[in-house]
Amino acid sequence: MSRQKPVVVVVDPKTPGNIGTIARAMKNFGLSELKLVNPPELHRDDDAYGFAGHAREDILPNAETVAFDDIVENYHTVATTAITNEDSRRHVRYPFKTPVELRESLKTTETRTALVFGREGTGLDNDELAKMDEICSIPASDDYPVLNLGQAATVLMYELRELTVEETQLPDVEQSRAPESDVERFYDLFSEQLDATGYDEHKRGKTTRLMRRLVGRAHPTDREISTLLGLFRRTNRQLRHRRQLLEKYDEPDRWR
Amino acid sequence: MSRQKPVVVVVDPKTPGNIGTIARAMKNFGLSELKLVNPPELHRDDDAYGFAGHAREDILPNAETVAFDDIVENYHTVATTAITNEDSRRHVRYPFKTPVELRESLKTTETRTALVFGREGTGLDNDELAKMDEICSIPASDDYPVLNLGQAATVLMYELRELTVEETQLPDVEQSRAPESDVERFYDLFSEQLDATGYDEHKRGKTTRLMRRLVGRAHPTDREISTLLGLFRRTNRQLRHRRQLLEKYDEPDRWR
Known part of the structure; x- marks a missing residue:
């Protein structure tokens, strides 16, 4: 747990509510550094603060506005995308890791990682994806695999919690059997x-x-x-x- | 996969947006039956439909209003709660399963399961919890383990996807190694x-x-x-x- 925790980057988000949801999930799963590329203005009385839960106290007001290329320059970048390519003939979105595979590979790696989420609706564009070091994709229904931005971020942070959460709220033993x-x-x-x-x-x-x-x-x-x-x-x-x-x-x- | 998929029950939800988020996550992870206990009125132009993505076409308009006791009567009920008891001296919230443990136990069980989510803020009350067959809790940061309702539902359905998603959008092989x-x-x-x-x-x-x-x-x-x-x-x-x-x-x- 001495490892540096990933930072979370949201590129070009349109909806304050999603930023709040992501900030809350960060606090739920032990992350703290939020960086925003080209964000909307956030106000204390909008959905960003409304959806952030306790993250309204720290993560959200401390969120830093950054340039995309500075993230590329300074972090091991992991892009999230719902849709991947099928094989290596097109490698903008291939190969990819699932969240579990990403967790396992980060477990044994000392690196400064940025989890990069794209704009609502369209995600990261191909130029942005081409600059990312890794692709991560959440397995979902083939009928409708596109998660909402806040939900995707929540699932990914949930899966990475072993790397980021020192102590969960749950007792160590889920159940103690009678003698x-x-x-x-x-x-x-x-x-x-x-x-x-x-x-x-x-x-x-x-x-x-x-x-x-x-x-x-x-x-x-x-x-x-x-x-x-x-x-x-x-x-x-x-x-x-x-x-x-x-x-x-x-x-x-x-x-x- | 011939097994019956769980239904999703939301008890006394206040915010249409959360109902929409849950409906979307259901569609992302292959579930379809949504049941609401004492819901607010839902309109085509409110957040429920706004947040539901493609679930606005089917899951949300088909959501059924039900009585809590009918669910207790007819389903194997799994309550979700952020906070559990520490040991068996208080058994309203103990023993509990993590989402992974719940998935593993449901894999080998032929049953009609209801995933029951409580109201925003306070969740299910103790009387309601006492009527549930099992407790499921999502491990999160001890500092702030309380997930937003929609986020909690998303994580749980994500973890249960092996039981509910026939085919994901991801190619079967994440990466094929060169010869x-x-x-x-x-x-x-x-x-x-x-x-x-x-x-x-x-x-x-x-x-x-x-x-x-x-x-x-x-x-x-x-x-x-x-x-x-x-x-x-x-x-x-x-x-x-x-x-x-x-x-x-x-x-x-x-x-x-």
């Missing part, structure tokens, strides 16, 4: 329940295994398992009590 | 060039290997290699010709 002994105790209780209800003896093993597979696949948490243990203990106590009552009162067991 | 024999011929030419320039004999092997590693890592396309072959052949011819001239004219070789 195995507790889970086993649950299977025991389930088996006891089958027994207590007079379940067909030949089928008990198979049915317990089914429950084992079902719960096992779900990676139960300790809370889930302790809840189930409590419920099943209570159930089994009541089932056993019913049997005692049957015996005590010499009642026929009509519900086997 | 190995051509690449080898290029290394031969490079070595010949070292020779023709009178490069230190002891260093030729090492320098050729350096070029081999450099070009090899880049996976050159056939176009790149055939271009280089042409260039190097021409260069070597001219270098050899210079030597002939030196001999012919008994010139000292001052540029070794």
Whole structure:
């Protein structure tokens, strides 16, 4: 993470709202340097600030207006484009990397990278693309692969987050499985329940295994398992009590 | 791909623009069924249609207004939330899956899934979350993990594209490497060039290997290699010709 984080460059954006959306995504995914080539004027009360979320405090007001050729000169430039060429006969948009491939290649490279996004509607033109060092394209539906500028930038920054986000909001472990002994105790209780209800003896093993597979696949948490243990203990106590009552009162067991 | 594609549900959205953004992302990533709980009125001239791109033709006008409980009743529901609980002591937002984990688990499951997004700002409330079957959370910067509604939906649908997009716009092979024999011929030419320039004999092997590693890592396309072959052949011819001239004219070789 000591690596320099990519800067984000938007070339000739027309809509303040898209600039705001990109600034917000930058803040969501740990980026901070926004550079604009030929931007519209931005005002505190327009969509740029309206869409920027907390990025209105820092990234957006600190955005720098730059010249396209200065970016080409000073950065390893990655252009984004929805449409690529099919093969190397036309190489303005070929070869390309997907966002995942770009992330993997940047992981092991010490470089100052600029993620360059083009204008709404038409993107970067061929002259601009020809000056870029790499092409990145987001896989999308062949029917309609053209993402909105802000959405494309969001997806790309999301994919690069491993390079840019020190710490996410999520706990390190997405799920901690209940202690195995507790889970086993649950299977025991389930088996006891089958027994207590007079379940067909030949089928008990198979049915317990089914429950084992079902719960096992779900990676139960300790809370889930302790809840189930409590419920099943209570159930089994009541089932056993019913049997005692049957015996005590010499009642026929009509519900086997 | 015969599996049923998820439907997208937006609960209590306030801003028509976000509905448009979500509709566009759905079309970008191969989804089609949009369901809205308590939506604002949508008009052809508002931001919903303005932001929807080509989804203004089908997904948006076909969006259905539904009741939250009907979704709970009829679908395997996946709630999205930026903030999760840390562990199982509070289980309204725990355990959760990341978008990648959700994709992997849905891959092997035949089910009718609803991706449920909450209102702007506050998301789904705890009562709503309690009725959801699973929680999905997008990893983002701990400083500011709250994505805009449209951006969150875009990222999630992007990650699920393997389940929903039959064919992307990208060629199947991102890059086809030049035939190995051509690449080898290029290394031969490079070595010949070292020779023709009178490069230190002891260093030729090492320098050729350096070029081999450099070009090899880049996976050159056939176009790149055939271009280089042409260039190097021409260069070597001219270098050899210079030597002939030196001999012919008994010139000292001052540029070794």
